[in-house]
Amino acid sequence: MTTDPDRAIRSALASIAPEADFDDLAPDVDLQETLDLDSMDFLNFLIALSQATGVQIPETDYQLVRTYAGCRDYLVRHMAAD
């Protein structure tokens, strides 16, 4: 478990898109589009996030975590809530 949301997101993304360059990832772009993730990749991303942080993102909240910034806010909010 980590309490660092940036680290959790980066390592989760690295596990599914190892060739991606995250330093250039703008915080407000759509992750799936920019990194060319299909729904299976995206699910694996959420699984990796859940394993790293304990936060399970329900399907109904998917639209909140489409971008890096959205994803980060979501994790911060829900990690704090625990």
Place this chain on the structure above:
Amino acid sequence: MAEPRVFRMPSLGADMTEGAVLEWFVKPGDRVHRGDLVAVIKTDKADIEAEVFDDGVIGELLAPVSDEKLPIGTPLATIYDGDDATPAPTSAEVVPPPTAEVVPPPTSAPPPSPPSAPSPPSAPSPPHPRPSSATIVLPTAEAGRIAASPYARRRAAELGVDIGSVVPGRPGHPISADDVERAAAGAPVIAPLPVDQASAMRRAIGNLMTRSKREIPHYYLEDDIELAHAMAWLAHYNERVSVEERILPAAMLYKAVAVAAREMPALNGHWSDGTFVPGDGVHLGVAIAMRGGGLVAPAIRDADKCSLADLMIRLRDLTARVRGGRLRASEMTDATITVTSLGDRGVRAVYGVIYAPQVALVGFGKVSERVWAADGGIGIRPVVTATLSADHRATDGLLGARFLSAVTRHLHHPEDL
């Protein structure tokens, strides 16, 4: 002394015509058993660890390690019967019908198939083969030696850039320091496959698709499938399970295809030597895009018999292994019908090209909300367009239409999938 048997260049997938011996795991005098990995074969798509189909002792290695591509069936090594207790396989008595000891190519002009098993792509079937022992190393963006100038490497180290992620500015040329600086400045996020691998992949896909379009008289059908109940059922299911156990709509669509394929065996199997050979089960080929370009369509064996949850787990595992670069040889040759889904890429429908020697391919587009008329009214419902590309030599449109109806019927009862 008995005539030696011959280990030949195996066929590892319908799109393979030739391969090079990249490495031998055995040397003359080594004892081998059926299923042992003996060599690494380089094909256009992947490096594949090849198994031997006989027990015996390696006589001579006829093909040295080399980049030279050898056609399928080229003798690679001789194998003599051992003099210990290991019983010789029965096929040894049939002196050399050439390809008897290797995987029969599921391609055109198959050799007179040795045993009577109605499963062309799998091995002759004496003891238990070890399909899981043969793995395929797929080309990935990082694979292979990276050509870069020493200065480029130094700049990469200084700038903290992974040299493997840098795209050469001039295709086919080594990575230059300029390329590294461009990458450090944040140009492309997605690195394509290295040029030679990407072009080999294109060539392999091109060969298979050209052959399919040349040989197979395709016919196409499409239908819109209303998914309101299925999507609601799936959302409800996913609410109650952990994120690891969630099921994607694709798994549900694929399961419906697998069950329909079992019900209509005329669409599930291979066209071989002018006749249709039904599959020995529903082994569902799933077209999976590789990161950086290209695709493969490995098979999920007996997909009709796994539960939906189980199919999802296998689909996840297969996708992870395609992306991560390791597939099994049997997965490359076993498929009896293939599905493809481009829904994530936003298209409404996909009309696929059949993977010879299979006789049908089912395509799904995006699940989207559409205006839908039902029960005398109009509503907004989630709908997916399903297509069937089928081989007219094996079936007619009427049967294809019944097949798509069956897929629809199963999707209307997701709880039974």
